[in-house]
Amino acid sequence: MKWLLKVIEKVRPNFEEGGKLKAFHPVFGALEHFLFAPSAATIGAPHIRDPLDLKRFMSMVIISVVPCVFAAFYFFGLRFLAMIIVSYAAGLTVEALFSIVRKEDINEGFFVTGILWPLILPPTLPLWMVGLGVAFGVLIGKELFGGTGRNVFNPALVGRCFLALAYPKQMAASFLEPSHDVAGRLLSWVDGSTADAISSATPLVLAGRDEMVATSHMFLGSVSGSAGETSALLIILGGGFLLLTRVANWRTVAATIASFFALTAALIASDKIVYNSMPGVFGPAIWHVFAGGLLFGAFFMATDPVTSPTTNAAKWMYGIIIGAVTVLIRNFTGYTEGVTFAILLGNIIAPILDEIVISVRIRRLRSEG
Amino acid sequence: MRFRGGHNVLLKGRPDSAIKVMPEPKVLYMPLRSERFTFSDIHVKDGQKVNGGDILAKDPDNYSVPMLAPRAGTVRLEAVENHIVIEDVAQREERADIVEEEMLHIEKEMGAGGIKRYKLLSLGAWQFFYDAFTGELPDPLGTPQAIIVSTLSLEPFLARGDVQLHRRLLNFTRGLEQLQSLLEYQPIYLAMPNITSEFANLIRNQIRGYAWVKMLEIPLKYPYDNFAVLARRLDLKAGKGPVWAVRTEGILAADRALTETKPCTVRILSIGGTGVNFPSHLKAIPGYPLKRIRDQHVFEPAARMLNGGILTGSILSEEAQGVDVECRGITVLPEHIDREFLGFVRPGWDRDSYSGCFLSSLRKDFRERMTTALRGEGRPCVACNYCDEVCPAGIMPYLIHKYLYADLIEEVEQARVDLCVECGLCSYVCPSKIDLRTQFVEAKDLIAKEKEEIRQEQLRQEEARKREEEARKQAEENNE
Ligand code: SF4
Ligand code: SF4
Numbered sequence: 001m002k003w004l005l006k007v008i009e010k011v012r013p014n015f016e017e018g019g020k021l022k023a024f025h026p027v028f029g030a031l032e033h034f035l036f037a038p039s040a041a042t043i044g045a046p047h048i049r050d051p052l053d054l055k056r057f058m059s060m061v062i063i064s065v066v067p068c069v070f071a072a073f074y075f076f077g078l079r080f081l082a083m084i085i086v087s088y089a090a091g092l093t094v095e096a097l098f099s100i101v102r103k104e105d106i107n108e109g110f111f112v113t114g115i116l117w118p119l120i121l122p123p124t125l126p127l128w129m130v131g132l133g134v135a136f137g138v139l140i141g142k143e144l145f146g147g148t149g150r151n152v153f154n155p156a157l158v159g160r161c162f163l164a165l166a167y168p169k170q171m172a173a174s175f176l177e178p179s180h181d182v183a184g185r186l187l188s189w190v191d192g193s194t195a196d197a198i199s200s201a202t203p204l205v206l207a208g209r210d211e212m213v214a215t216s217h218m219f220l221g222s223v224s225g226s227a228g229e230t231s232a233l234l235i236i237l238g239g240g241f242l243l244l245t246r247v248a249n250w251r252t253v254a255a256t257i258a259s260f261f262a263l264t265a266a267l268i269a270s271d272k273i274v275y276n277s278m279p280g281v282f283g284p285a286i287w288h289v290f291a292g293g294l295l296f297g298a299f300f301m302a303t304d305p306v307t308s309p310t311t312n313a314a315k316w317m318y319g320i321i322i323g324a325v326t327v328l329i330r331n332f333t334g335y336t337e338g339v340t341f342a343i344l345l346g347n348i349i350a351p352i353l354d355e356i357v358i359s360v361r362i363r364r365l366r367s368e369g
Numbered sequence: 370m371r372f373r374g375g376h377n378v379l380l381k382g383r384p385d386s387a388i389k390v391m392p393e394p395k396v397l398y399m400p401l402r403s404e405r406f407t408f409s410d411i412h413v414k415d416g417q418k419v420n421g422g423d424i425l426a427k428d429p430d431n432y433s434v435p436m437l438a439p440r441a442g443t444v445r446l447e448a449v450e451n452h453i454v455i456e457d458v459a460q461r462e463e464r465a466d467i468v469e470e471e472m473l474h475i476e477k478e479m480g481a482g483g484i485k486r487y488k489l490l491s492l493g494a495w496q497f498f499y500d501a502f503t504g505e506l507p508d509p510l511g512t513p514q515a516i517i518v519s520t521l522s523l524e525p526f527l528a529r530g531d532v533q534l535h536r537r538l539l540n541f542t543r544g545l546e547q548l549q550s551l552l553e554y555q556p557i558y559l560a561m562p563n564i565t566s567e568f569a570n571l572i573r574n575q576i577r578g579y580a581w582v583k584m585l586e587i588p589l590k591y592p593y594d595n596f597a598v599l600a601r602r603l604d605l606k607a608g609k610g611p612v613w614a615v616r617t618e619g620i621l622a623a624d625r626a627l628t629e630t631k632p633c634t635v636r637i638l639s640i641g642g643t644g645v646n647f648p649s650h651l652k653a654i655p656g657y658p659l660k661r662i663r664d665q666h667v668f669e670p671a672a673r674m675l676n677g678g679i680l681t682g683s684i685l686s687e688e689a690q691g692v693d694v695e696c697r698g699i700t701v702l703p704e705h706i707d708r709e710f711l712g713f714v715r716p717g718w719d720r721d722s723y724s725g726c727f728l729s730s731l732r733k734d735f736r737e738r739m740t741t742a743l744r745g746e747g748r749p750c751v752a753c754n755y756c757d758e759v760c761p762a763g764i765m766p767y768l769i770h771k772y773l774y775a776d777l778i779e780e781v782e783q784a785r786v787d788l789c790v791e792c793g794l795c796s797y798v799c800p801s802k803i804d805l806r807t808q809f810v811e812a813k814d815l816i817a818k819e820k821e822e823i824r825q826e827q828l829r830q831e832e833a834r835k836r837e838e839e840a841r842k843q844a845e846e847n848n849e
Contacts, residue, residue: 001710004710005708015804033712033746034711035706035710036709036710036711036712037708037709037712037713037742037744037745038743038746039705039708039740040705040742040743040746041705041740041741041745042742043804044683044742044804044807045679045680045681045682045683045793045807046679046680046681046793046794046796046797046806047673047675047680047682047684047700047702047741048378048380048679048680048702048739048740048741048797049680049742049743049745049796049797050722050723050724050744050797050798050799050800051721051724051744051746052718052722052723052727052744052745052798052799052800053713053716053744053745053800053802054578054751054801055745056711056726056727056745056800057724057726057753057800058711059713059714080403080540105748107748108748109751112438125633131690132529147749148748148749148751149748149749149750149801150749151753156831174685191543207576209381227846244725244730244732245722245724245726246724246726246755247753248724249754261496278435295759305751305753305754306751306752307754308752309755310752310754310757310759310765310767310768311757311765312754316823333686346454358765360848361763361765362783362784362785363786365763365785365788366783366784366785367500368370368601368763369516
């Protein structure tokens with residue numbers, strides 16, 4: 001790869017102070033450091049550093065959703081590829097514009113948003129909405145706060161929230177019955193205009209009419225839903241990997257799912273929620289865990305380190321709040337799916353939770369030494 | 370408090386337990402500065418002949434701790450900047466530079482305990498003592514609330530206590546006894562790994578009669594051997610008086626000074642790190658030419674030589690010519706040159722990371738060949754919480770970083786940046802490559818300086834008030 005390095009060195013002057021393309025320095029820098037690790041060395045103690053950098057940190061999230069991405073191809077067809085491309089193109093444009101204006105490096109954070117974004121969308125959503133939503137999310141949810149590391153909200157969820165509020169009809173009408181063929185839809189393209197694209201109701205909508213989809217189908221993923229959230233199995237697989245790498249914190253995930261499960265079970269047991277077609281307490285509670293975006297949200301959205309609380313104790317509280325609020329929104333409001341709003345609410349509360357934990361810790365530190 | 374945080378950085382080049390005796394040098398270069406000391410008060414003249422054990426210089430700011438000549442020779446003051454050079458070095462019978470009459474005089478003045486302390490200081494053993502809370506040199510005449518003795522060196526790589534202990538166990542226990550005689554009833558805590566091991570049992574048998582020595586087990590995790598961490602682990606409070614802390618070599622030095630009344634000028638150093646061909650221990654004297662050590666042990670052409678370990682050591686500049694009086698180890702790291710292609714997607718079988726983001730986490734512990742590379746680009750904090758998890762002091766590095774960024778010095782103080790033991794782990798693990806440790810060291814300095822200024826100001830005001838009062842009294846008296 002020596003030749004490539006030579007090429008980079010050759011064009012570098014154009015992007016430095018005094019060069020013609022100086023304005024694009026962030027873009028050049030991002031590309032260079034994407035290809036080659038930077039040459040910087042430590043200047044003082046500690047003289048060595050952990051091999052983990054932010055690129056690797058973020059790549060772990062991307063690797064962990066790969067099973068979900070393949071599932072989306074399998075169930076919903078090649079159109080999903082177009083959604084990914086649009087998502088990256090629109091989001092990166094916003095990101096690059098802002099780093100040029102701000103004269104900062106382009107941040108790795110977007111690579112994660114760009115892949116998570118199509119995964120939480122209905123699979124036949126018009127492509128212009130895919131682009132618009134991600135641009136909105138990155139702009140309002142992240143850049144206005146100062147970029148990755150300073151944002152309060154998860155940009156993908158801000159985008160999704162925006163679309164849900166601005167275009168509720170299209171959002172609801174863009175769900176697609178997944179393919180039940182053995183070969184899936186790996187080679188086909190299905191969008192709103194194709195014949196077999198009869199918009200289909202998600203399990204949670206059906207549950208509202210007391211039509212319960214089999215839990216096993218939801219576990220494997222052959223149900224209608226957002227592109228990446230249908231298969232509980234693959235989410236747990238990828239999410240488990242993310243927990244093992246310690247990029248996502250297990251406390252958040254455990255607290256979210258546990259509180260969700262506990263509250264749902266309690267509500268069913270006290271007859272606040274009744275499913276005639278599925279008797280018992282445990283069965284419907286598990287069904288709810290697998291339904292909709294809960295698992296995807298718990299593993300990949302709530303655990304975003306930037307927008308979740310930093311301290312471990314606050315992570316527990318944060319997860320409990322998200323789980324509980326999701327239950328309440330799902331069952332007692334007009335919205336059938338509550339994870340997006342619950343996590344955004346959690347994002348707002350996260351700094352407050354941190355503040356509480358930090359003030360307790362600081363008070364305890366006061367008596368030290 | 371319990372132990373918390375900590376992490377072992379595993380890199381290649383761990384010194385084995387051999388101690389190699391370095392050949393006698395012809396010339397010694399004694400640096401006038403070391404980690405804690407600045408020997409600005411020179412006691413010798415250019416061209417003067419000195420004997421081993423003679424006082425070359427003293428540090429007036431640190432209880433006049435002396436720098437002793439390790440060998441006989443001729444002093445050159447101007448030859449190398451910031452060094453005292455000793456030429457025509459010869460190894461003759463060492464002699465303590467304490468005149469008998471002076472001893473008698475001191476004995477009359479201070480009693481038997483006083484003379485022991487005087488011996489410790491003037492024979493070079495006191496240099497091995499630390500104040501556990503501040504890391505500074507403690508007052509040799511003070512009374513500690515406890516003494517912490519650590520036999521460990523967990524930072525990669527410093528001279529290991531066990532290496533010295535195994536050879537000189539008798540001297541060690543005698544040294545403990547000597548130290549005890551300086552105290553009244555205060556405890557001595559002996560920090561050891563694995564107190565059920567055979568070796569620990571051996572020590573326990575040796576010190577069975579010493580009721581005042583308490584054993585404290587410490588897990589083998591960096592930086593649990595840090596004195597401030599140990600003091601907090603033992604719930605010792607700074608308000609109740611100083612805590613002296615000393616390592617194996619310090620106990621051995623105390624034994625030599627007090628039992629044999631001989632100067633302590635030999636040091637055991639480690640030489641380790643990725644850039645060393647045979648990582649080991651060296652028996653050398655202060656002033657030993659660094660160049661000879663380098664020629665013999667370092668094979669990397671572009672290497673960074675550190676005085677101390679990789680996490681807290683300082684770079685040995687071109688200017689430094691000899692081993693300083695506080696040196697505990699020399700660590701060599703190759704400077705980083707290669708730029709990896711698509712480095713962040715490699716499986717990373719050969720990387721040792723705190724996180725689980727590399728395939729190597731499936732592997733048993735191994736030592737990585739590390740260089741000085743930063744391994745990433747600086748980024749804003751992503752609140753991953755790794756720094757909090759590893760911090761042994763229980764403070765929140767990311768929080769202090771945030772406060773410092775916003776210039777909120779008062780909050781920084783409240784977040785107890787002063788508890789930071791400067792272990793460097795937070796900087797090490799940070800995926801955003803933030804130089805947390807450096808920032809905290811600077812912040813601590815700044816806060817200390819401000820406090821000192823306020824204190825000075827108060828003193829001045831006090832003084833002014835007193836003077837005024839006196840003047841008034843004077844005036845009143847005159848009026849009468
Ligand atoms: S804040 Fe200080 S004590 Fe804590 S990890 Fe960083 S350097 Fe070590
Ligand atoms: S390790 Fe670095 S990025 Fe992570 S919380 Fe600490 S300062 Fe922030």
